[in-house]
Amino acid sequence: MAEVLVLAGPGKARATCALLTLARRIGTPAVVLGGSPDQASTATLGRFGATTIYAVTAPEVDEHPVAARVEMLVHLARRRPSPAAILIASGRDGLEIAGRVAVRLDSGILSDVTGVTAGRDGPVAVQSVHGGAYLVESSVVRGVPILAVRTEHVAVTPAPATPAINPIRVPFPDRVRAVRLLARGRTRPRELSTAAVIVAGGRGVGSRAGFELVRQLAAALDGVPAGSHAAAELGWCPPEMQVDQVGTIVHPSLYLTLGISGSLRHRAGMRGAGTIVAIDSDVSAPIFQLSDLGAVGDVHRVVPELLAEIERRRAQPMIGTTDDSEA
Known part of the structure; x- marks a missing residue:
């Protein structure tokens, strides 16, 4: 062969x-x-x-x-x-x-x-x-x-x-050696296409500063941050973080959206996710038609509560563990 x-x-x-x-x-x-x-x-x-x-x-x-x-x-x-x-x-x-x-x-x-x-x-x-x-x-x-x-x-x-x-x-x-890597020394973002957990933000996060909630929640879940085409066009996230049919198509186990209404092009990029959780203030947002779990509310109020709950649960001792001195 x-x-x-x-x-x-x-x-x-x-x-x-x-x-x-x-x-x-x-x-x-x-x-x-x-x-x-x-x-x-x-x-x-x-x-x-x-x-x-x-x-x-x-x-x-x-x-x-x-x-x-x-x-x-x-x-x-x-x-x-x-x-x-x-x-x-x-x-x-x-x-x-x-x-x-x-x-x-x-x-x-x-x-x-x-x-x-x-x-x-x-x-x-x-x-x-x-x-x-x-x-x-x-x-x-x-x-x-x-x-x-x-x-x-x-x-x-x-x-x-x-x-x-x-x-x-x-x-x-020589044409290979002529290429200059202007990005040398920068941290390369984790690969979106193979990420198991992705937290994506859209226009609903409100601003570049608001997009920091996306990064915080992704870090708390050991996931990768991403954005919609609107977030990328507004400059809140770099183009390589864009999820949709012309950006990166993803298939994570968990896809959590913050302030993303769910345009057709965005849904085409993430509809293969295992579990989809959506947070948006618009109860009629198309993303809720695709999500397994939806929360209607302001991401600036919901996400801090979610981060606090994650931190609280991590601080709890694991059930069934024992102190080494008692084992």
Whole structure:
């Protein structure tokens, strides 16, 4: 079977294992890794079916992560025989890498992929479209299929293998080194697309200062803060925190909204959440039609009470615990 290249994302072990799970269905999984694999990561990748780990160690991998990974995939894809497909985890960086690789290889690209099977003429991808309203099957008809996968939809299953580590040298062109990382030193926000708990704020929080309630509640729940398109357009949160069909589409276990009315575009970005809790002052807000639990009220009064309750419960001793001296 032909190789299927799987791009390993830094700090995204679960997403990489999901890609390996899909890759096994259409070919022989081979991981493309920036850096040298340690014993633990090699064992994890092997547990989910990686037969080869292409390790690229170079300064460009860390200094220019997106551009370097584009070059890594293009370099490997141009070798003979060509891979059966290239699988990349969706997300802001993943979609950029997938698009640039597709252009460089003159190949077709499929995004919002949630599943894949082997077809007679190549991989057949299942795509989620219109905010999950439909599932369609699609195939790439030219070049190496590039699949941007929404890994949160993939059930990860092991298939143990013993991967061979293959260090490779990629001739990075000057255009990669010419990129300057203006954001170096800044803290990268936690990945929205894979967060288990998300607290999102909208126009109803009232101001940039009011949006601080979103961050406080997210921190209290060990979650990730997010915002609606209105909050992003008003400058209350950065664009990378925007949840909707043109921003980040999320599927957390818990999605809690503060002052978000629930426009169609926002609901398309979060309707796959396990449990949806909404707080808004408008009893007729569309978000309540989708929520599992709703509270009608001013977020500036409800959220402080909620934060106090969380703090109170955390201060209570756990039921069933005993003092070590009495054990």
